[in-house]
Amino acid sequence: MKKIIALVLALILVGATFTGCSGKVSNEETSNTVYIVGRHANAQPPAINNSTIESSVQSAIDNNTLLSVIELDGSPSVEKDNRFTFNLKKNVSSTIKKKYVSKMTNKVIESFNNLTPKVAEVDILKAIEIAANELNSSDANTDYAKHIVVYSTGVQTTGLIDMTKFNILSSKETVDEVIEQLSAKQALPNLEGITIDWYNLNQVSGEQKELTAEMEATNEYLWGTLIAKAGGKVDFKSDNATADDRTNYDVGVSAVPVIEDSLNVEEYNKDSSVVFTTDEIAFKSDSVEFVDEEQASQAVTKIINYMLYNKDYNLLLAASTATVPPQNKCQSFSKKRAEAVKSLIISRSNNQIDSSRITTIGMGYENPYHVSDTSKNGSLIEEKAKQNRAVYAMNIDSPEAVQLLEIFD
Structure with missing residues (x-):
């Protein structure tokens, strides 16, 4: 069964600024931050906490760390306007600094809200690769950590892990073969030194049918094993949170078939x-x-x-x-x-x-x-x-x- 397989959808947010049910995301050390944001009908919209984003912006200003936003769709990318640079003179008054932080925080939030997929479907693996490239680029501050926060169902619908065309979630053995082939083709991102927090895995919406318990477990195994193979660390969060507002979440993507007792x-x-x-x-x-x-x-x-x-x-x-x-x-x-x-x-x-x-x-x-x-x-x-x-x-x-x-x- 030598096929490269392509998996569902979702919203990946790479960075450290979104909230779970607790209202906070763990960010124990200053980080270079990349957000991957997508808006699709088959994914739950993540809750965004303004104060957490402000904290991240504040850190980027104070420590000259990276802060980018990647638009997640079938061909994810970092637009020029979504690669943020902060120009604030040293020794300015606290009042001026506070106003600047507030202005830039609003700008980052605005970039999230204005994103609309330009290409149908969802390529999560590609988005993670682009985020890793951002974090491994010369623009990142090597004195600080590299952190990714993912808000995504983990269901990919195009690219090398296209779950609409092959039942990748049929078994852990199938996942192992997929990752082996990705590795052989040097298609895994370089996640060395990168930590990932992942929210809303398997939290599908819209026309995407709920995954079976076996598929959910295999989905977590897929991304956990892939990230580890690529050199990174991942923590799948149980305190998922979603926002009520589904504005711009009507961009359709293909549904991944869900059947009981699926066979190879x-x-x-x-x-x-x-x-x-x-x-x-x-x-x-x-x-x-x-x-x-x-x-x-x-x-x-x-x-x-x-x-x-x-x-x-x-x-x-x-x-x-x-x-x-x-x-x-x-x-x-x-x-x-x-x-x-x-x-x-x-x-x-x-x-x-x-x-x-x-x-x-x-x-x-x-x-x-x-x-x-x-x-x-x-x-x-x-x-x-x-x-x-x-x-x-x-x-x-x-x-x-x-x-x-x-x-x-």
């Missing part, structure tokens, strides 16, 4: 058909009702997972029956069973797979896959008949599917 997409071979016999998908006798719906759901999960992350893949479901004449009734009945499997796939995907992507046909017992299941006197040989009570799943563009559609559709 590589387990589904798009180039060959999958046969579901009664061992995987069993129907009650003379019925389109499943014997065990949960078992049937497990059987089709790999198809669901593949279709969620491969939007151009369409499916053909072809059902067959044992030899119980007449053929026309068996053909009609088997189509109903194929429709039942189709409905199961759609419902278990939380309706994220459109019904138009799945075509069904009934083949009855006269089909290319049929095995002889009757004795000389015409009675059913049950062991053979079980093989014919099946549902075949395949790429609708495959030669096999094209042939079946010519016969049965």
Whole structure:
């Protein structure tokens, strides 16, 4: 499974000036500070504390530390106006200094409020890389610490960790492979000496469905392991806080598919058909009702997972029956069973797979896959008949599917 994978969204704020529920962010030492700020419909807006920002501005003025704001979107960047420099003469009166600090604090806050993504989607990894480059540049004051505060769901929707195209959050093993490949391609940011506070991980909003508990844990593992591999330290904060004001938070991004019991997409071979016999998908006798719906759901999960992350893949479901004449009734009945499997796939995907992507046909017992299941006197040989009570799943563009559609559709 050698693929570089691209993950959801959110708002990364790199720096030390946003509040959690306690109203403060830990900033034990003066820091060079970079903010990464994004406004998207699938992320909770962070609460911004003016006094904390003022403290950070005050520190930057007094100690000549770095203070920048990065706009987070599909192509994050540091605009010229968001790389702040402070020019205040020494030995000015406390009154003048206070007014200057207040003015510059308002300017930084204004930069947050005016940000609107110019490019759709969210590339968190790229934003962190740019922030690290800022902190490692000659503009940073090497006498002081380098600190990043991230406000983000951790859900990335473009770039190397694009969670809309590959189920990165399926397992920790998948995450380990992703990070190994990023490292091999020298695509990890240089986070040596950089500490990161991360708020609102997994706190999604809007059309982005809530992540499963397993996906949430894997999401934290992804970013924690990645940051450590890049040489940094991260503290995921539990005292998350969000603001009520959602102004400019209507910039849409793609939703990351969320399904239960997700499997590795590589387990589904798009180039060959999958046969579901009664061992995987069993129907009650003379019925389109499943014997065990949960078992049937497990059987089709790999198809669901593949279709969620491969939007151009369409499916053909072809059902067959044992030899119980007449053929026309068996053909009609088997189509109903194929429709039942189709409905199961759609419902278990939380309706994220459109019904138009799945075509069904009934083949009855006269089909290319049929095995002889009757004795000389015409009675059913049950062991053979079980093989014919099946549902075949395949790429609708495959030669096999094209042939079946010519016969049965």
